Amino acid sequence: MTLRLFNTLSGEKEEFQPLGPPKVKMYVCGITPYDETHLGHARAYVTFDMVRRHLTSSGYQVTYVQNITDIDDKIIKKSQQEQKPFSEIVKIYSNAYFEVMDKLNVQRADMYPKATEAIRDMVRVIRDLVRLGFAYQIGGDVYYQVSKFADYGKLSRRKLDDMKAGARVSINERKKDPMDFALWKAAKEGEPSWDSPWGKGRPGWHIECSTMSNKLLGETFDIHGGGRDLIFPHHENEIAQAEAFTGKPFVKYWMHNGFVNINSQKMSKSLGNFFTLRDIFKKFDPMVVRFFLLSTHYRSPINYSDKEIESAKEAWARINKFIKDVDFLIEKSLEKAPETEVEDTEEELLAFKDKFREAMDDDFNTAGAIAAIFELIHYCNKIIEGEQGVEKETMQVMRDTVVDLCDLIGLKIEGKVSGNEQIETLVAERTAAKQARDFKKADAIRDQLVKMNVTIEDTQYGTRWTKNA
Secondary structure (H helix, E strand, C coil): CCCEEEECCCCEEEECCCCECCEEEEEECCCCCCCCCEHHHHHHHHHHHHHHHHHHHCCCEEEEEECECCCCHHHHHHHHHHCCCHHHHHHHHHHHHHHHHHHCCCCCCCECCEHHHHHHHHHHHHHHHHHCCCEEEECCEEEECHHHCCCCCCCCCCCHHHHHHCCCCCCCCCCCCCCCEEEEEECCCCCCCECCCCCCEEECHHHHHHHHHHHHHCCCEEEEEEEHHHHHHHHHHHHHHHHHHHCCCCEEEEEEECCEEECCEECCCCCCCCCEHHHHHCCCCHHHHHHHHHCCCCCCCEEECHHHHHHHHHHHHHHHHHHHHHHHHHHHCCCCCCCCCHHHHHHHHHHHHHHHHHHHHECCCHHHHHHHHHHHHHHHHHHHCCCCCCCHHHHHHHHHHHHHHHHHCCCCCCCCCCCCHHHHHHHHHHHHHHHCCCHHHHHHHHHHHHHCCEEEEEECCEEEEEECC
């Protein structure tokens, strides 16, 4: 099956045909580091980490750029509130972002350009937009004149006249039209500023992504991603700026992930239903959170609630339990079971691998891919529990296939737990007591293990124990 993805620009699924295969250039709008990283950030960056992983596993060479907006009204406000330099605020919350993304197994982008490092490039682009007649200066401010760009609204499917009807110009606003947006903002007292042909100031938010993607990925590139909330006005404005500046199409494929709802309400600080990842990780393992996010198609809204996250926790635990069970069997079972052949098993597993890839090739359908993993586990359990027995090598192939498929979407299986000497000793003593038919002692040891939060299971291969969380 050929990879097909939903293009927000066309409103349809399209066959993925990169501009210069096997190379793929991808840009995703990054963070504004002024506060803790939250669940909405996780939805976006886990999504595009998954996209990048699948493209890479499909043979593409992906260059992934994610910007950092390190100068912004919110950062300046936080800087003033905490009486710290804005650069220190950026450093604190950028580091916090990378810390939680590492826990979610989100691979680092190839480049993290910062807005403040591209001021000169932005000034150059703004100057050309003024020269080309798409922008105008009023005092120390520069605005993009939306009416000059004929295709404005093509991404969000909005008509300019309808947008104007609902817009208002504030009393102190001097721009020509309420839809025009700032490219350069004149300096205010006490705020960071940079030199420009229009006096000291700083860039508007929208111009940074157009400028940095153009510089790092070229005038036209393959994929631009972000949350649905960025379609308008941010991505619409990016298109207007970039295409006016270059005269060429800006991006071939636009991808947007769905919103996060909390107990069926949109996540919002004003509603008091705002969860940071640090807080969530105090209750749930980061891989549970990643599994939860991937269990719903990336374009669909996802509802975070105790019920949904607990369900994800149980499902992820079933996958890890399968791996632990197989590891135990590999360690304890015979080398050979005469009626099984590794080659036959590998061929049968191909069907599940194909189903996984077909789901991923269908607009990155991780829900379908995860379903294929569970079907694979069900099949493996059926074979392992059969009467004919399974040789170690065959079980190893089954185990590795499940681990590999999980890894393809960034789900990291728990590592093999190293033996606990005290628990191992108690388990051995219980086994010896049972063999000596001293069931009273065996039961007492079992009760001691239960108090230590250890679950034990007697199997034909010996006693298996699990330390509960």
